[in-house]
Amino acid sequence: MAIPSKYALITGATSGIGYELAKLFAKDGYSIVIVARYQHELDTTSQALQTLGAPKIITLASDLFDPKAAFDVYKEVKANGIDIDILVNDAGQGLYGEFIETNIQRELDIIQLNIASLVVLTKQFLIDMVYRGKGRILNLASIAGKLPGPLQSVYHGTKAFVHSFTEAIREEVKDKGVTITSLLPGATDTDFFNKAEMTDSKIVQEGELADAEKVAKDGYEALMAGKDMVISGFKNKVQVAISNITPDNKVAAQMHKQQEPAQQTGL
Template identity: 60%
Template sequence: MAATSNYALITGGTVGIGYELANLFAQNGYHLILVARDQTELDQRAAEFRQKHGVEVVTLAKDLFQRQAPFEVYDEVKAKGLPVEVLVNNAGQGQYGEFVDTDINRELDIVQLNIGAYITLTKLYLKEMVARNSGKILMVSSIGGELPGPLQAVYHATKAFVSTFTEALQNEVKDTNITITKLLPGPTETDFFRKADMENAKMIKEGDLADAAKVAQDGYDALMAGKLEIISGFKNKAMVAASKVMPDSLVAEAMHQQAKPSDEGK
């Protein structure tokens, strides 16, 4: 069990992988700071985790599409005097479709959520962690960050940013007691594809989606073991390994075929 004064701050902590991660941290004695947009969902999760695990749960209803929101999260947590031992950057969204057709304003929001919020929260909390020489950060990226993603061009690019950003920070803190771990799931059974209008894609309709609880367990275990990276799932490990030796154009074409609507070409 973790010390009772330890808090884990989790963005997107009410659904999907974020919810499963919150459950694991609470199960292991961490108090929770959950950040999401929907206060009703936050209240439901807070009641659930308090009852199941007997931990404190602080909720912050914030829209991380807004540039100022991560700063507000940090200021409000600081004002409450809560020590954040673990930061989980998890909230993220995508958009499906040909880049020439997709909504630029939604894409700029996605860049702010998937990149801007990660940068801001990491900067603010890493400074504290370096000052006390302890802390853990879990960066929820995606195997999409290792692969070009036709029909999800912006999402994959944001995750490529998260991957190289994380690798650079890991090097910067390598001589400290701080752990920064990159979690790379593949397609997972969450609300992500509905929000991205991607439910009809071949990889979703015909693919084998991973269990969010299993992905979260992989990420939690890797973080606690001090690992730099975990690719969740054997198939995803194989796909990333294959992509390293194939020309990018072939990888992009293979991904394009997987991302197409499942009824195309039949």
């Protein structure tokens, strides 16, 4: 008799940390449901993951900026008779610039993606996991959620929500066989900064970006160990520790300097 596949569902799985996490699940023999906006990127990712040992890969093209999309993802998974053993909420975006100058509709879309869609998917699949008495969830927060972020105010705010939300519901279900883990990376070498229109910022131009593969490994190991959270990277751990004993206004000023545009030098 064939052993049923274990399924992991990963949003934002076609690039960056989400893709690196998908590779780790594939290598460990999980069947994977990968969710992203564009079918051609999903197809390319699916082909790559098949070579790593995933028994089955299901692609779901879904625009999680749409308030209905997360509900539809859950419905489609259930319609296929799949039980999700592990949920990874990786999809997220930011927007660079002073709040009084940035586009409010874009920011509302980011709140929808980073918060509302994550909450919908977490609730729907968590209910199923609690009913079965087992399951794991990994939510991509960020050290941004621990630090006020001038020039990325909405993004930092959404990640503060994700981390606080994750810690709260973890406590609620701690005796129900389900673990929920918050992954807090720092600035990482992904397409995030391009999408956020902040490639000219000091944090990108002058900083040392973390490797997405290393961040994914930290998150994967913490998830499988059932930990409540993991801050990826020693320097990020130090930065968060220092910020915890520094007045918020001073932390905000320091972050402002880190994220302001780098000096452009002409010829």
